[in-house]
Amino acid sequence: MKKTIIYLFAMVFIYSCTPQDAPNTFTDSRDGKVYKTVTIGDQVWMAEDLAYLPSVVGPATVSDTEPYYYVYGYYGTDVVAAKAIGNFITYGALYNWPAAMNGDPSSGANPIGVQGICPEGWHLPSYFEWITLIDYLGGEDVAGGKLKETGTAHWEDPNFGATNESGFTALPGGYPYNDAFSDIGRYGNWWGSSEYDVDNAMYLGIRSGSSPVDNGSDSKELGMSVRCLRD
Numbered sequence: 080m081k082k083t084i085i086y087l088f089a090m091v092f093i094y095s096c097t098p099q100d101a102p103n104t105f106t107d108s109r110d111g112k113v114y115k116t117v118t119i120g121d122q123v124w125m126a127e128d129l130a131y132l133p134s135v136v137g138p139a140t141v142s143d144t145e146p147y148y149y150v151y152g153y154y155g156t157d158v159v160a161a162k163a164i165g166n167f168i169t170y171g172a173l174y175n176w177p178a179a180m181n182g183d184p185s186s187g188a189n190p191i192g193v194q195g196i197c198p199e200g201w202h203l204p205s206y207f208e209w210i211t212l213i214d215y216l217g218g219e220d221v222a223g224g225k226l227k228e229t230g231t232a233h234w235e236d237p238n239f240g241a242t243n244e245s246g247f248t249a250l251p252g253g254y255p256y257n258d259a260f261s262d263i264g265r266y267g268n269w270w271g272s273s274e275y276d277v278d279n280a281m282y283l284g285i286r287s288g289s290s291p292v293d294n295g296s297d298s299k300e301l302g303m304s305v306r307c308l309r310d
Contacts, residue, residue, distance in 0.1 A: 129169035138255030146178035173302035185274035224290030240290025
């Protein structure tokens with residue numbers, strides 16, 4: 080009986096430590112990918128860029144109304160092939176704003192209810208939720224450095240001001256532009272759920288050569304990274 084109890088306890092322990100339940104991780108049930116997570120202030124963020132890829136196109140295909148998904152450096156339409164390249168493994172997918180929103184309406188609320196392309200239980204951050212993160216890290220002038228991965232394995236030199244003391248581990252995934260891809264290693268851009276006007280939406284930008292963040296707007300047709308925030 081004692082051995083049986085020990086065995087059952089061990090099985091419960093092993094089950095409780097599977098990736099989907101492990102501390103500081105989350106499993107996307109849509110594709111089985113396990114993401115690291117990090118708590119920053121009162122917010123819980125994915126500590127990696129979203130890699131959900133239901134379809135893929137090359138950078139010559141753009142729209143500010145139709146959803147499109149990209150992988151930096153990939154010009155085809157084969158999802159399996161796109162997922163096999165190193166940039167996808169490191170930086171995840173890039174989404175135009177309609178893809179990031181996944182049919183949901185714009186919102187600037189804090190907290191927000193726009194799930195967008197994020198998995199169940201998570202959502203696309205609004206402008207004000209980005210502001211909450213930035214303010215917690217000391218403001219726009221220094222937040223970029225606290226969000227960036229340190230070193231030059233992914234960021235170009237100089238990776239100015241990078242400390243990653245937040246644990247957010249922002250990476251410079253670049254973007255599709257003018258029928259090509261641009262600025263991997265230099266720029267990281269992340270969509271939010273807040274529309275600026277009919278053609279533009281709000282985003283958070285971080286650069287290799289500076290520690291401030293860009294908290295502005297850009298064309299909805301651009302492909303950017305996505306970070307999800309827990310509901």
